[in-house]
Amino acid sequence: MSSSHVDIEALEMLKEVMEDEFQLLIDTFVQDSTDRLVTLREALASGDADEVRRAAHSFKGSSSNIGAGPLSEICFALEEGGRTNQLDGLEQKLAEAEVEFEAVKVALANL
C-alpha cells in the first residue's frame, strides 16, 4: 500500500461524494489517463509544443483531483516544457509520468 502516490484522505472524501459511482470514477480516470499519455507521446514525437502543453495541463488537473500528487507535478513540468517550447528533455519526463501512473493504478486497485 503506497500512500505516497495517492492521497488516501482525498480518496476517502471522493468515495463519500461519489458513493456508488466511485468505481466508475476510478475506471474513467484510468481510461482518461491512458489516452492522455498516448496523446502526449504523439505530440512530443511530432514536436507539437502547444498540444503537449494542453494535454499535460488536463492530465495535471485530473490527477490532482484524484489525489495523485506526484503524478500531477510531473504533468506540470511537462506543461511548462510545452508552454516554453522546450521539448528537449521532455522525453525523460514523459517516461517518469508513465512509471508514476503505473504506481498510481496499483495504489487505486488496492483500495
Added chain:
Amino acid sequence: MGDQTPLKVLIADDTDTDRLILESIVKKEGHQVISARDGMEAVEAFQREKPDIVLLDALMPKLDGFGAARQIKALAGEELVPIIFLTSLTDTESLVQCLDAGGDDFLSKPYNRFILQAKIKAFNRMREMHATILTQRDQIVLHNEHLIQEQTVAKQVFDNIAHSGCLDASNVKHYMSPLAVFNGDVLVAAMRPSGSMMVLLGDFTGHGLPAAIGAMPLASTFYGMAQKGFSLSDILREINQKLKDILPVGVFCCATIIDMNFRKRQLKVWNGGLPDCYIYRHKTASVEPVRSTHLPLGVVGNKAFKDDCLHFELEEDDKFYMWSDGIHEARNDDGDMFGEERLKQVFAANRKPDSLFDDIIGAVHAFVGDGNKDDDLTLIEVKMDKAENIQSKSINTSTLGDRGLKGWVMDFEVQSNSFRYFDPLPLLLNVLVEVPGLRQHSGSLYTILSELYSNALEHGVLGLDSALKTTPEGFAQYYEARSLRLEEPPEGAICFHLEHHTEDDGGSLTIRVKDSGPGFNHANSIDTPHKTEGYCGRGIALIRTMCQSLRYLGNGNEVEVVFNWENDRK
C-alpha cells in the same frame, strides 16, 4: 447538505474525470446537473435549460471557457447568471482573462467540495437579490408612471376650474410656472357683477398632489361666489371654512386677496401669510408695502377668522403687485436668496413703469442663473384702469347681471301638524343667504325671523299671554303652557311672505309674518316701544332698530318689516 432550494447547475469540462467529480459534488448538494463537454455544448445547454449557475472549464476544445462565458453572459442579458471558472491556471494574466470574459469567480483543482458548496451558496444569494432588484425596479418604474399620469389628470381638472377667470384681462400681467399647482400655488381672478375685479393668490404648504388638492375647492368656491356677486369677506370666510374642514392639521394656505374697484378707484387688500405685496404709485414711482396682518386660510375656524381688509385709494395707472415667496427664496448657485432688498432695487431702478413686470422676472432669472430646475415663481400685476378699458374673454357685460337671486317673492306656510317639531327658520334663512349681500347679515335676519315667528306662534296660534312672563313663577307657567298646547296639536297656521329686490349698491327685503290668531289692537302700541302689552316686548324693540320699518297690518295678526342693506359693508 441541500439546505437551500435546488438549483440548476451547468457543468462544462472536457475531462471526464473532473466532470464526474463535479457532477457528484453538485448532485450531493441537492442540485440538478446539466453537463457539457466543450464550450459549444455549454452555450447550447445554457440556451436550452436556462441554468441558475454555470461552472466552466477554462480550457476546452471547440469553444473554450472564455468564449462560452461571453456568449452566456450575452444571452443572460439583464439577469445575473454567475459563472465560476474551473481552472488550475494560477497566473494573474489567466485569471484576469477569466474575469474579462465575464467570469465571476474561480474554483481551482483539486476540487474541494466545501469550497464549491460555499461559492454556490453565496452566488445563489446574490442571484436572488439581483432578481429582486430587477422586479422592484420595474415596480418603481410602473408606480412612477402612474404618479405622473395622476398628476397630469389632476392638472387638467385644475386647469378646467382655473381657466374660467379673467387672468387674461388687459390690465393684468401674471407669471406662473406650468406646474405651479404642484408647488401649492394657485392664482385666480374674476370680475364681479358690480364691475370690480377680485384676485386671489394662494400658496399651500407642501408639494405635489396634497398641495394641489386644496387648490380645487378654493378655485371653484372663488369663481362660484364671485360671479354671483358675493363680497370679498363672504368669499374669504367660505374658503377659509372649507379649507379648515378638509385640510389636515399643519396644512394651510397663505393667501392674499384683493378687490379692485375701477369705478371708485379703490383697492381692498387682505393678506394672510404671504410676503409684503406692493402698491406702486405711478406719480411718485414709489412703492408702498402691504404687510400680512392675518393668519393663513384654513388655520382657524370662522368664529376666530378675521376678514377685515386694508383700504386704499388709487389713481389711474397705479399698480398692485403680489407674489408667493418663490421670488424671495429663489437661490443662485452660491445658495444666496434673491430676497426683499433686490426686489426693492428692481423697483427703484426702473425707468419705464410698463416694463416693471418684465424687469422683476428678468432680475430673478438673471440672479438664479441658467439650468436652475426650481422655477417656483408666481407673481401678478394688476393695474388700476378705467372700467371701460378692461377687456377679458371671461367678461360678457350683457349677461353680467347678478347670477344670484335678484328679485323674487316667496310664500311659505307652516301648518298645524308641523308646529310641534318643525322649525322653519333654518330653511328660510338658507334661502335668504343665497342672496349675495344678505349672507353677511344672516345673524340679524335670524334674529328678526326668530322673534316674529315666536310671537306669531305663541300669541297667535297657541294663545299664550305674554303678561305671564313678568314674574319668575309666571315665566315657568308660560313655558309649561307652551309645551302642553304644542302637544295638542294646535289649530292654525303661520304664513311667511318674503319679497326682495336689489339695486346696484344693495337691496331691500320685506318680511311679513301672518298668523291665524285674533290679533290685537296695534294702533295704540306702535309708538310705545317699552310697553309690554300685547305683542310688544323687548324683542320687537330690538327688531325695530335693525329694520327700516316695522308695522302691523290687518287685525294685528300680521307684522311687516322692511330690511335694507348695502353691499360690501366696510
